[in-house]
Amino acid sequence: MVRKEEEEKVEAVRKGMRLGKYELGRTLGEGNFGKVKFAKDTVSGQSVAVKIIDKSRIADLNFSLQIKREIRTLKMLKHPNIVRLHEVLASKTKINMVMECVTGGELFDRIDDGLLHTTCGSPNYVAPEVLANKGYDGAASDIWSCGVILYVILTGCLPFDDRNLAVLYQKICKGDPPIPRWLSPGARTMIKKMLDPNPVTRTTVAGIKASEWFKHDYTPSIPDDDDEEEVDTDDDAFSVQELGSEEGKGSDSPTIINAFQLIGMSSFLDLSGFFEQENVSERRIRFTSNSSAKDLLEKIETAVTEMGFSVQKKHAKLKVKQEEKTQKGQVGLLVTAEVFEIKPSLNVVELRKSYGDSCLYRQLYERLLKDVGSSSPEQEIVT
Amino acid sequence: MLAFVKCFSLKRTKLPPGYEDPHVLASETPFTVNEIEALHKLFKKLSTSIIDDGTLIHKEEFLLALFRNSSMQNLFADRVFYMFDRKRNGVIEFGEFVRSLSIFHPHTPEHEKSSFMFKLYDLHGTGFIESHELKEMVGALLSETDLELSEETVEAIVEQTMLEVDTNKDGKIDEEEWKELVAKNPSILKNMTLPYLREVTLAFPSFVLDTEVDD
Numbered sequence: 001m002v003r004k005e006e007e008e009k010v011e012a013v014r015k016g017m018r019l020g021k022y023e024l025g026r027t028l029g030e031g032n033f034g035k036v037k038f039a040k041d042t043v044s045g046q047s048v049a050v051k052i053i054d055k056s057r058i059a060d061l062n063f064s065l066q067i068k069r070e071i072r073t074l075k076m077l078k079h080p081n082i083v084r085l086h087e088v089l090a091s092k093t094k095i096n097m098v099m100e101c102v103t104g105g106e107l108f109d110r111i112d113d114g115l116l117h118t119t120c121g122s123p124n125y126v127a128p129e130v131l132a133n134k135g136y137d138g139a140a141s142d143i144w145s146c147g148v149i150l151y152v153i154l155t156g157c158l159p160f161d162d163r164n165l166a167v168l169y170q171k172i173c174k175g176d177p178p179i180p181r182w183l184s185p186g187a188r189t190m191i192k193k194m195l196d197p198n199p200v201t202r203t204t205v206a207g208i209k210a211s212e213w214f215k216h217d218y219t220p221s222i223p224d225d226d227d228e229e230e231v232d233t234d235d236d237a238f239s240v241q242e243l244g245s246e247e248g249k250g251s252d253s254p255t256i257i258n259a260f261q262l263i264g265m266s267s268f269l270d271l272s273g274f275f276e277q278e279n280v281s282e283r284r285i286r287f288t289s290n291s292s293a294k295d296l297l298e299k300i301e302t303a304v305t306e307m308g309f310s311v312q313k314k315h316a317k318l319k320v321k322q323e324e325k326t327q328k329g330q331v332g333l334l335v336t337a338e339v340f341e342i343k344p345s346l347n348v349v350e351l352r353k354s355y356g357d358s359c360l361y362r363q364l365y366e367r368l369l370k371d372v373g374s375s376s377p378e379q380e381i382v383t
Numbered sequence: 384m385l386a387f388v389k390c391f392s393l394k395r396t397k398l399p400p401g402y403e404d405p406h407v408l409a410s411e412t413p414f415t416v417n418e419i420e421a422l423h424k425l426f427k428k429l430s431t432s433i434i435d436d437g438t439l440i441h442k443e444e445f446l447l448a449l450f451r452n453s454s455m456q457n458l459f460a461d462r463v464f465y466m467f468d469r470k471r472n473g474v475i476e477f478g479e480f481v482r483s484l485s486i487f488h489p490h491t492p493e494h495e496k497s498s499f500m501f502k503l504y505d506l507h508g509t510g511f512i513e514s515h516e517l518k519e520m521v522g523a524l525l526s527e528t529d530l531e532l533s534e535e536t537v538e539a540i541v542e543q544t545m546l547e548v549d550t551n552k553d554g555k556i557d558e559e560e561w562k563e564l565v566a567k568n569p570s571i572l573k574n575m576t577l578p579y580l581r582e583v584t585l586a587f588p589s590f591v592l593d594t595e596v597d598d
Contacts, residue, residue, distance in 0.1 A: 020415055020417075064592055067588075067591070068588050068589055068591075071585055071588040071591075072585070072588065074585070075582065075585040075586065085585060087581075087582070087584045087585065088417070088584040088585060088588055088591060089415075089417050089584070090417055090420075090590065090591035090592075090594040090596065091594060091596045091597060091598045092594065092595070092596065092597060092598060093598050094598065095591045256536075256539060256540055256543050257540060258540075258543075258544050258547065258568070259517050259520070259521050259540050259541055259544035260504075260544065260548075260564065260568075260571050261568070261570070261571065262521060262524055262540065263459075263504075263520045263521060263523075263524050264570075264571055264573065264574060265524060265528065266457075266459045266523070266524050266527055266528075267450070267527065268449075268450065268457045268458075268459035268460040268463065268527070269459050269463065269574040270574055271449060271463070271484075271487060271574070271577055272577060272579060273448060273449035273450060273451075274425065274429075274448055274449065274577075274579070275425075275577070275579035275586055279450070279451045280449075280450065286528060288530060342530070342532070342536075343536060343539075343540075346532075348528075348530065
């Protein structure tokens, strides 16, 4: 029985239909280095897209570095609007990148009958300064490419196109594409500002976000946060609410933390250091407070809301998020604040950073320490 | 059995000393062969950080990797190293590293995590967590966190915990009692799951260039 399954598996692998736990399906697209295939995770049933890269085509060392960089970068980008990279599989001849399957279809299929196609690869999206090959500011040339996409979405045509590459390059460098009069004035201005051939005067992300046209009906998307598996979803036994309600019963014995809960707070039992650049002590900060747990949670919520963060509440935990990009360009901040009641009127507040800028995290911590930390060195109250 | 066959069907290539066949490790753990190859990149980084052998993780290297300090003294750090060092020879080999980390995989059953943690807390290996061990661990936590609790409070915490967990009242916690505690309070196991292990192929992608996996 097992043997038969095993044989079938081997057969599927031989036909190239199977890749680890993934069952490969139809080809979705083809690029310079290989194919993208539809696939199904046979364990979870989830649909994925697998980018299959032929190693023989990337023998060049630079491409190896580029692939490693691409993997590392995609790993960091966890956002609902960015295709997620789930895992990488490799064999002696192939590299397989297992990615989120986006079912929206080809951009051009969405906006017209699909007659439009770029002439070769996609140089149509490339900024003039990239073509000039003299080094460029990546952020500015990305704005240009986004401008081309915006143009395509709104008009159904490419802003710059020609069968002849030399002519296409000329058109791109000149800029100033024809903009249909029927577009709204706001949209026309935005396209012009994004497709400015001069990268220095071209608009920026901040400029786009500040424009009325962009802000109209805009709701920011919420960063993905599946990093932290909720291992303790049903675990209310130690939550502050629970302890609070016990107190409410008027019981004589004061509530006190379970020793194993206390020991579990040790940083030396946290092995995430193997996988993190930052030290545990930089990610996880604790301070004590004599306020009641309920007061603490309320005060923390008030303080972080004032600082412009959004807050999600769950039992004795608060998830604190900052979704806007900081000036330095780092994306957001996600911090969990948790209150542990050691005994009545002695609480430990623990802040854990899931991701984000360390400076901003520090500011958050300092503000909370000021607002809710114990003002005097904590006094021992004998129970 | 399958692993055995696979092992011999492989061309006996030059395996680095201390290295174990990823196929064998994959058959025993939730990791795939690629994931084990990625973990080997991590292992190599750790095992060369102080003593450049690339085949063994020494205690100092373990501490350096986890706590950015190779000479610190801490009861819990000692216990974690001891649990990883399955052969009890003072160093961690690749196979020990992978098998121990596999307990921390999000897909590993709770009972394995629970049992690992029980042994970790059973400081003297008696098969029981005794109240003096519990007290010693609370003490270690307090000195680590600068949390100041009076002797009385510590006693009260330990006493109340024993009262709650030691249901047969023999003065020590056995594995059955431990399991009941964990069932009631799964958050006690929170340190036993590393979500990062799901993404090892992304964290250490250089394995893609020298993988031994056949097509």
